[in-house]
Amino acid sequence: MKSFDSIKAKLEEKGIIFEVVTFTDIAVSARTTDTSTDHNYNPANSIKTLIISTKDGFTGVILKGSDRVDQPKLKAIVGKWKVVDSETLQSDLGYIPGTICPLDLDLPLLIDEAATTLDTWSMGAGANDKGFNVKTEVALKALTKYRTVQIS
Numbered sequence: 264m265k266s267f268d269s270i271k272a273k274l275e276e277k278g279i280i281f282e283v284v285t286f287t288d289i290a291v292s293a294r295t296t297d298t299s300t301d302h303n304y305n306p307a308n309s310i311k312t313l314i315i316s317t318k319d320g321f322t323g324v325i326l327k328g329s330d331r332v333d334q335p336k337l338k339a340i341v342g343k344w345k346v347v348d349s350e351t352l353q354s355d356l357g358y359i360p361g362t363i364c365p366l367d368l369d370l371p372l373l374i375d376e377a378a379t380t381l382d383t384w385s386m387g388a389g390a391n392d393k394g395f396n397v398k399t400e401v402a403l404k405a406l407t408k409y410r411t412v413q414i415s
Contacts, residue, residue, distance in 0.1 A: 265357040267390040270367045274395070279366060279405050284385065284394035291361030291391065293328025303396065308385045310378050312363040314352060314370070315344045321356070323372040325365055328385075330377060330415035337414045340373065363387045364395065366402060372409035379403070379411055 274281055285300045293309040309328030314321055315337075322341060326332065337344060352358050356368075364387045365372060378384070384402050388395045403409075 265389045267393045270364045270389040282396040286392045289391040308383045310384045312365045314347045317341045317344045323368050323370045325374045375415045
C-alpha cells in the first residue's frame with residue numbers, strides 16, 4: 264500500500280520541490296477550509312485526482328478540487344468510463360480513497376485546463392491527514408504522460 268513516506272521519498276528522488284501540509288482532520292475529498300497545522304493550505308489551490316476505468320485501462324483525471332467532471336465531455340474523450348471503486352483503487356493501485364498523489368501515478372493523465380491555471384497544486388500525499396503543495400509548473404514538468412483537456 265502507498266504511504267506518505269513512500270510517496271515523499273519518490274518525490275525527493277525525482278528532485279520535485281514540495282511543501283508538506285499536515286491537517287488536523289482526516290478527509291477523503293478536497294478540503295474547503297484550511298485545517299492545516301501550519302496554515303499552509305489554500306482551498307483555492309486544491310486539486311483532486313480520480314482514477315477512471317475505460318476500455319483502454321486506467322486513466323488519472325486531475326481537476327480543481329471544487330470542480331466536477333462534465334460527464335459528456337469526458338465520454339467524448341475516452342468513451343465509456345467509470346470511477347474505480349475503493350477495492351480496485353486499493354488492490355490494483357495501492358491507494359486508499361482521498362490519498363492519490365498524481366506525481367506518483369504511472370498512468371496516462373487527463374488534466375482539466377482549469378487546474379493548469381492554478382499557481383500551486385495542493386494534492387494528495389498517501390495519507391488522509393497529509394498533503395503536498397507543489398508549484399503547478401514544477402508538477403507539469405514532472406509528469407510525462409498527460410493531456411490537457413476541458414472536462415469540467
